[in-house]
Amino acid sequence: MKFKDLKTFATKDTSNADFVHKYLTLTKCDLFFADKVIFVEGASERLLIPDMIDKCNKEGLFDSKKLTANERLLAKRKEVHTSLKMNNFANDNEEVRAIITLSAKSVADTNDVSNYTSKLKSKENKIIENQTSIIKKVEKITGNKVVNRSAYLVNSFSINATRKQMKKIAKLDGVETVYEASLYKTCMNTAVKEGNVETQWNDSNYGYTGEGVVVAVLDTGVNYKHSDMILDDNVKTKFTKEEWKEKIKLLGYGDYFTEKVPFGYDYSTGKNDCLSASEYHGYHVSGIISGNNDDIQGVAKNAQLIGMKVLSDQGGGTTDDIVKGIEDSVKLGADIINMSLGMDSAVVSDEDFMQALNKLLSEEKRKIM
Numbered sequence: 001m002k003f004k005d006l007k008t009f010a011t012k013d014t015s016n017a018d019f020v021h022k023y024l025t026l027t028k029c030d031l032f033f034a035d036k037v038i039f040v041e042g043a044s045e046r047l048l049i050p051d052m053i054d055k056c057n058k059e060g061l062f063d064s065k066k067l068t069a070n071e072r073l074l075a076k077r078k079e080v081h082t083s084l085k086m087n088n089f090a091n092d093n094e095e096v097r098a099i100i101t102l103s104a105k106s107v108a109d110t111n112d113v114s115n116y117t118s119k120l121k122s123k124e125n126k127i128i129e130n131q132t133s134i135i136k137k138v139e140k141i142t143g144n145k146v147v148n149r150s151a152y153l154v155n156s157f158s159i160n161a162t163r164k165q166m167k168k169i170a171k172l173d174g175v176e177t178v179y180e181a182s183l184y185k186t187c188m189n190t191a192v193k194e195g196n197v198e199t200q201w202n203d204s205n206y207g208y209t210g211e212g213v214v215v216a217v218l219d220t221g222v223n224y225k226h227s228d229m230i231l232d233d234n235v236k237t238k239f240t241k242e243e244w245k246e247k248i249k250l251l252g253y254g255d256y257f258t259e260k261v262p263f264g265y266d267y268s269t270g271k272n273d274c275l276s277a278s279e280y281h282g283y284h285v286s287g288i289i290s291g292n293n294d295d296i297q298g299v300a301k302n303a304q305l306i307g308m309k310v311l312s313d314q315g316g317g318t319t320d321d322i323v324k325g326i327e328d329s330v331k332l333g334a335d336i337i338n339m340s341l342g343m344d345s346a347v348v349s350d351e352d353f354m355q356a357l358n359k360l361l362s363e364e365k366r367k368i369m
Contacts, residue, residue, distance in 0.1 A: 090163060091163070092162065092163045092164040093162050093163075093164060094162060094163060095160050095161065095162050096160070096161070096162070096163065096166075096180050096181070097147070097158055097159075097160055097180070097181035097318050097319075097320065098158065098159055098160070098161040098165075098166050098169070098178060098179070098180060098181065099156055099157075099158045099178070099179055099180075099181050099319055099320055099323075100134075100138065100156060100157055100158070100159070100169060100175055100177070100178050101154060101155065101156040101175075101176045101177045101178075102131065102134065102155045102156065102157075102174055102175060102176055103174055103175070103176040104127065104130060104155050104174065105127075105155065106127065106150075106151055106152060106153060106154050106155040107120055107123050107124050107127065107151060107152045107153075108152065108153045108154075111123065113152060113153065113330060114330075115333075116152075116247070116250065116251075116330070116331035116332070116333075117250075118250060120152075121250060124151045124152050125151075127151035127155055128149050128151045131149060131151070131155070131157055134172060134174050134175065135149075135157060135159075137172055138157075138159055138161075138169055138172070139159070141161070141165050141168055141169060142159055142160065142161040142162075142165050142169075144159050144160045144161065145159070146158070146159050147159055147160065147320060148320040148321065148323075148324055150320075150323055150324060150327055152327045152330070152331065153323075153326065153327050153330065154323065154327075156320075156323070158181060158318075158319075158320035163180070166178045166180070181318040181319040181320055182318070182319050183316055183317075183318055184311065184316065184317050184318070184319070184322065184341040185311075185315055185316050185317075185341070208299065208300055209232075209300060209301060209302045209303075210289075210290055210298075210299075210300025210301060210302045210303025211235050211236060211302040211303075212236055212237065212238050213238065213300060213303040213304070213335045213336065214238050214239075214303070214304045214305075214306060214332070214333060214334045214335050214336075215289055215290065215300070215303050215304070215305050215306070215334065215335065215336045215337075215338060216305075216306050216308050216325070216329035216332070216334035216336070216337045216338065217282055217285055217286055217289065217305050217306070217307060217308060217338050218308045218310045218311075218322060218325045218326070218329070218337065218338065218339045218341070219281055219282030219285050219286075219308075219309070219310070219311055219338075219339075219340060219341075220276045220279040220280065220281045220282035220283075220309060220311045220312070220313065220315060221264075221266070221274045221275050221276035221279075221280075221282040221283065221307055221309045222261050222264060222274050222282055222283065222286045222305050222306075222307030222309075223275060223276075223280075223283045223286065224257040224258050224260065224261035224264065224274070224275075224307065225275070226283070227293070228287060228291040228292055228293045229258065229260045229261055229286070229290075229291075229292070229305070230258075230259075230260050230292050231259055231260050231292070231302050231304070232292070232301070232302055235302045237259065237262075237304055238304065238333065238335075239262070239333065241256065241259065241262070244256050244262040244263065247263075247331075247332055247333070248263060250331075251328060251331060251332065253265055253270075253272060254272055254328075255272040255273065257274075257307075259304070260290075260292075260304060260305065261274070261304070261305050261306070261307055262304055262306065263306040263307065263332055264306065264307035264308075264309065265307070265308065265309065265328070266309040267308065267309060267310045267317075267321045267324055267325055268309060268310065268311065268312040268313075268317060268321060269312075273309075274307025274308070274309045276309070276313050277313045278313045278314070279311070279312070279313050279314060279315040281311075281315060281340070282307070282309070282311070285338065285340050286298075286305055286307075289303065289305065289338060290302070290303045290304075290305055303336075306329065306332055306334060308325035308328065308329060310322045310324070310325040311341075317341075322339065322341070
């Protein structure tokens with residue numbers, strides 16, 4: 001049986017609802033696959049969960065034969081954009097981080113973006129340059145300067161604006177959507193249990209080592225100085241040191257640290273580092289993924305990690321920094337993107353899906369936490 005989306009899958013029966021409830025429990029939760037890349041938005045420690053992948057595949061939730069990775073990406077992006085709404089119940093004069101998406105195409109709309117090249121960068125720069133006229137109008141409306149700009153996977157920029165100003169921005173020619181950035185925070189209370197990590201640690205037939213795999217950790221940082229952040233001898237990596245340095249040069253920022261952690265960048269400060277001074281959630285996540293010592297090993301001990309520090313040392317970050325981290329993860333050739341993020345509230349959500357789940361779970365005298 002085929003399911004066109006998670007809502008249809010979840011409403012089929014209570015066991016499916018329980019399955020989704022187990023893995024996707026926050027206000028705005030979505031999951032999609034693009035080749036080997038797993039995006040889990042708004043969920044906690046959902047990396048390398050074979051039983052989740054197997055169940056989704058058995059139920060026909062994903063049908064990779066019908067769509068290319070790019071087509072699946074664009075379809076999901078369109079679905080998300082059409083669901084975005086402004087918060088009409090909050091103070092109109094409160095200043096928030098606004099994200100403006102433009103109707104002009106991004107690089108991904110017309111190109112295969114799986115391999116970042118100088119040619120694609122040139123196209124990206126041209127799109128960013130073409131944002132200037134709209135940005136000037138938005139800066140005039142808000143009195144603020146633009147914060148982040150993106151054009152690779154999505155054509156957008158962010159700026160601080162009041163909700164009243166956001167409504168005015170939405171009427172500008174060339175603007176597709178205007179929405180309020182969500183504030184994300186670290187989330188790890190039940191990471192090992194819900195991530196099914198102990199089962200894999202104790203399974204002698206598990207078989208995964210992570211060799212040749214690059215995992216992007218979008219979090220508070222990766223401690224490349226830690227003794228457990230190493231690869232075994234003679235491990236074959238996806239890219240050589242020289243290739244990593246070429247990728248970083250093309251990207252234009254970030255730095256190479258070790259064979260285990262070949263890239264890191266702090267999106268919250270703009271520094272070429274991925275260490276944290278006070279919030280170590282990302283270190284915890286990195287250990288679960290790919291820690292490597294004689295006593296305890298991560299789920300994929302020989303995977304390489306790239307430290308996309310999208311959360312500050314206080315453990316918080318906004319949607320626009322996370323979008324930038326996702327774009328760069330794709331550019332750098334990450335196979336898996338891990339976002340162990342939660343939020344207290346969101347102004348946009350998959351409301352119909354969550355209502356359907358709530359109805360199913362309430363029938364069993366349970367509710368989504």
